[in-house]
Amino acid sequence: MICAIACANKSRYMTHLSASDAEFYESGLPHVQAVTSSVSGESLQALLLLVLYCLFHPRKxxxxxxLDYACRLSVELGYHAEPQDSACNDMSISLSLRKNTFWSLYTNEQIVAQIFGRPCDLAGYIISTDYPGTLISGLSPGAEQGLTAHRYRIFYLRGEIYGELFLPTDSAVHSLEWFVQRxxxxxxxxxxxxxxGAEANIETATCDVAFHSTVIILFQPLLICALSDTxxxxxxxSARRLIPSENYRSACQLIRTYWNIVRVPHDSALGLYGMTIMSAHYIYLAGLTIMARAQLSIDGRVKSLAPLDAGTLNEVAQQIDYSEIFEISGSCLVLLHxxxxxxRGMVGMMDMYKRLSEKLLPLLARSGMA
Structure with missing residues (x-):
């Protein structure tokens, strides 16, 4: 399965690897039941490999x-909790590997759940295991282990935000200050x-994507309410007249990040970045966020707040800078294509974005904002 994943990843550069990808996958299928039927760390790792492969090929x-089976297995193995003594389950696997396995599962579960709008099977309140590595401020170049710990942390933070916004037990309406604090x-x-001075690599790109996609998700309820009100x-x-504009800037940066990823040479540090179906959904989410902000600006009744510099909330309206929107929109359309x-299921999403951009961008230009 590892070979199948590697071929699936590199096939965006070398299309002939698609055949090898399918061949490796078919060769591994007869062994899936035997490998995943036991309650062991190896079974959990095998399930994670299957999940990763399916992110490249969702129909398979x-x-x-x-993910549901993997989450249940991780809890049964006790991977969600910090081991208390040497008698804990499956101590043949090192503590570091246990933690990396669990947090890799948690991250993938969070991403899939949030993209498709469902609860995560691994509730935050049951998790007590630490992140692998150490959370270090001011990392030095090459400190990949520290970046890995930070990457897991933002998905935990995002899980908390997502739960409060989209899976509440009551109908509480969050204040603008609540969003700013997050x-x-x-x-x-x-x-x-x-x-x-750090060179862009898989870890830095992953952290960039995680941050900017989280900002988009954070302000999504405000954006949806504003569109509904207009x-x-x-x-x-009672409608809000001012909403933060940080999601627009994060959406633009997310498009730039993916644009850089798909254009780098195959032998570069970013050449191994995995462009999965989740990447496609992030690109689409960023594109729709950009179009939604453009529509609100054209309408003109819901204004954008000035940038939240240093986290201060000054309720002063400031027009979004759309000077690069045509370039960003073009990159987004190429990425969606x-x-x-x-x-093939992305064709409808690409067409929808294309129709929106063809309608809204000329209006934005005629209004003098772009």
């Missing part, structure tokens, strides 16, 4: 069922991982 497996926490995390001829008196060529 039920990702939700695989944004400050995310920004502090992002500042901690910045390394001067459907009416007159805004409801690339995704549609790999996953």
């Amino acid at each position: 497996g039920d990702i939700w069922k695989l 944004f400050v926490t995310l920004s502090q995390w992002f500042e901690e991982i910045q390394v001067d 459907k009416e001829a007159e805004l409801d008196p 690339w995704c549609a060529s790999r996953w």
Whole structure:
């Protein structure tokens, strides 16, 4: 399965590897039941490999069922808790490997659950195991282990935000200050991982994607409410007139990050970055966020807040800078076309984005904002 994943990943550069990818996968299928039927760390790792392969080829497996089984197995093995003594389950696997296995599973489960709008099977309150490695501020170049720990941390933070926003036990409406406080926490995390002079690689790109996609998710409820409010001829008196614009800037940066990833040579540090179906959904989410902000600006009734510098909330309106929106939108359309060529189900998403951009961008330009 490892060989199948490697071929699936590199096939975006060398299309002939698609045949090898399928061959390795078919060769491994007869052994799946034997490998995954036992309650062991090896079974959990095998399930994670299957999940990863299915993220490249969603039609070849039920990702939700695989993740559900893997989550249950991880809890049965006790991987979600910090081991108390040498008698804990499966101590033949090193503590570091246990932690990396669990947090890799947690990260993938969070991403899939949030993209498809369902609860995560691994509730945050049951998790007591530490992150692998050490959370270090001001990482030095090459400190991949520290970056790995930070990467797992943001997905835990995002899981908490997602749960409060989209899976509440009541109908509480969060204040603007609540969103700003969460944004400050995310920004502090992002500042901690910045390394001067560090070359872009898989870890830095993954952290960039994690941060900017989380910012988009954080402000998504405000954006959806604003779009809903502007459907009416007159805004409801209780409607927000100002919403943060950080999700627009994060959406643009997310497109730039993926644009750089798909254009790098195969032998570069970013050449091994895994472009999966989740990447396609992130690109689409970023594109729709950009179009939604453009639509609100054209409508003009819901204004954008000035940038949240240093986490301060000054309720002052400031027009979004759309000077690069045509370039960003073009890159987004190319990326969606690339995704549609790999996953046919993305064709409808690409067409929807294309229709929106063809309608909204000329209006934005005629209004003098772009």
